[in-house]
Amino acid sequence: MFNFETLLQSIENTTVLCVGDLMLDEFVYGEVSRISPEAPAPVIAVQRSEINVGGAGNVARNIAAIGARCIFVGLIGDDVAGQTLTAELAREPRIAPLLVCDPSRPTTRKVRFVSEHFSTHMLRADWETASAASAEIEARLLDAILPQLERADIVLLSDYAKGVLTPEVIARVIDVARQRGKRVIVDPKSPNFVTYRGATLLTPNRKEFVTATRCAADTLAGIAAAAQEAMALADCAAMLVTQSEHGMTLVPRGGEPIHVPALPVKVRDVSGAGDTVAAVLAVVLAAGQDWATAMRAASAAAAVAVSKNGTAVVTPAELRRKLLPHASLAAEDKIIGNETDLDRRIAEWRREGLRVGFTNGCFDILHPGHVKVLTAARGACDRLIVGLNSDASVRRLKGEGRPVQNERARAEVLAGLEAVDLVVIFEEDTPLNLITQIVPSVLVKGGDYTREQVVGHEVVEAGGGEVLLVDVLPGHSTTSLVEKAREGTT
Structure with missing residues (x-):
């Protein structure tokens, strides 16, 4: 295991290259007490709103929040949402953003309407173009990514299937990273795990894993067997299957599975919890820790994230309290x-x-x-x-x-x-x-x-x-x- 303070010191000296689909997350909080006279639809009395850097940008924010440095490559449109994201990322001292602008598409934006009292999502409105980046934009993305590999201790690909991580971008980044001895973690979206061939670690959630492997994923043995088959096809070193309240299971290729139960917590909002898991895994592995330690840290971080409203980050103090919690009895x-x-x-x-x-x-x-x-x-x-x-x-x-x-x-x-x-x-x-x-x-x-x-x-x-x-x-x-x-x- 680890000494937490020593781990934090190591984290401060790590750099993560994060590449993925950037989006603007907006949350509109209010209460519903009546139905609109114009149509049978609830009327939300807005009390407050907030914006967050979301998608792969939330991964970058979590990397920085825990104390590591992050080089972030993403895609924006030539619009107000893109300008907002650029300004927000510029405020993060531990994030070095390299944003490619594609005027042909809007910046991905998601607006969620949430009941303030019940923390319930009532409606989400999306602005996005979920098609692969053009060959020209793809080339610009690679020009931004590849020179940064030397500076990075580990690479994290955060795929939301919004166009940044095209098959060409994924293949080139993984291939060059492997040549330079850099591990690559992928939070996947494609149901074809071979798309991420050669990655060190894939981190699908249970639904993504079931879709990709056609495994019921209802037993540890079943998850392990299906993961081994998938890793053999995708030439990956390990696979981590996150299972919400059922914890997470890591299967090293050719090795025995490691399961970490979820920590008990009152869930307020699961938005971005997967981002937090991927970020903490990358940072702790880059700091020199083993699979089991990285999993336990990621599980603790996820418990913190889901206990907050909105797209949240986790601080070292919050992670410390979850990893070194109060004893269970008086x-x-x-x-x-x-x-x-x-x-x-x-x-x-x-x-x-x-x-x-x-x-x-x-x-x-x-x-x-x-x-x-x-x-x-x-x-x-x-x-x-x-x-x-x-x-x-x-x-x-x-x-x-x-x-x-x-x-x-x-x-x-x-x-x-x-x-x-x-x-x-x-x-x-x-x-x-x-x-x-x-x-x-x-x-x-x-x-x-x-x-x-x-x-x-x-x-x-x-x-x-x-x-x-x-x-x-x-x-x-x-x-x-x-x-x-x-x-x-x-």
């Missing part, structure tokens, strides 16, 4: 009293598709080093269980005079932390029996251990889980704190 409910209760909790979480993590220790005097490990552990899973050495166990390990605090006090302090979901006291010197009972998806310890030294690593890895080692903070240890206290120093 402090008094976190301390487990018996094995039956523990088994029941774990079974409930597994039924919900949640990833269970585990770490352990004496936690005699909680210090910043402990907090760092616990926070990193919670960031690597959906639910974190902390194994706590009993008083007798601590005495055997640390000697007489320890623990300073009894096991109940230590458990209550741990239970008060947002990062912790359950605290389980164990009597043995090691948590091996507890780990065998839980079989966590991720086992976390401080980086002063090696993987082979971590008790229970064989159990976790045999169950398909992973061992995560977190760098320790120098100068922080319970033993040194106790010694200083006994010497009367600070």
Whole structure:
């Protein structure tokens, strides 16, 4: 997994080349209380309106909002909507827009009429020409795109089938990107995935995936099998199928699928959620993270996006809160009293598709080093269980005079932390029996251990889980704190 602050620092040094269909999103909010006397149609009493950079432009905005740099290539018409988009993008300091103007077509514009009280879309009006760009415009687009590939860490193609990503543009960009060792992510619109042949990752939603593969997509095994066939034809490295409230499933070519459940959230507006997923995937992968980490970040970002009205972006602070959320229980409910209760909790979480993590220790005097490990552990899973050495166990390990605090006090302090979901006291010197009972998806310890030294690593890895080692903070240890206290120093 990752340290969130380190990830943000890496993101700030990444550049994403985003190419796709730009559009102007307008939202008109109001209330409907009567029917028009002129026709049987509702009358909306407009209360406010707002405009957003939408389509692939929203992908670019999300890339910039999370802290990366974005080179954006899109298409506009010679009209007021195009001028508006140009001005809006110019206000984004982390976006470098390269907009090609095609006077023969209007700028794509979508106006949505929304009930303010119920957040319900009542009507959408579109202005667009959904035909492929002409050969002349196609050449101008490639002239804008190809010289930027050297500057980019990753390429993202956002296809809304409005004319920018013609077969020629797609093929040339992917071919040149591969020659230069650049990964290409595609948010596809064409039901023929071979159109995107050679891309690194395709990110269809469930409906697009079903249409393209003729797979029911109702089981993980079914999605994996259909994705493998599609990737073989399209020569892609991986496919991510987003499934709204059912989470998202990534299938690496020739590998085992990875599924991440959706985070619980009150959905206000799904407009642009796919843009957010594609943007965060690109940025986190460009920052050097693996598939699973990128998926978890994208899932968290999607939960933030759909909880907002309109076409929304996600900030680092919002993403941090979703990736490192509050624990699921109140402090008094976190301390487990018996094995039956523990088994029941774990079974409930597994039924919900949640990833269970585990770490352990004496936690005699909680210090910043402990907090760092616990926070990193919670960031690597959906639910974190902390194994706590009993008083007798601590005495055997640390000697007489320890623990300073009894096991109940230590458990209550741990239970008060947002990062912790359950605290389980164990009597043995090691948590091996507890780990065998839980079989966590991720086992976390401080980086002063090696993987082979971590008790229970064989159990976790045999169950398909992973061992995560977190760098320790120098100068922080319970033993040194106790010694200083006994010497009367600070």
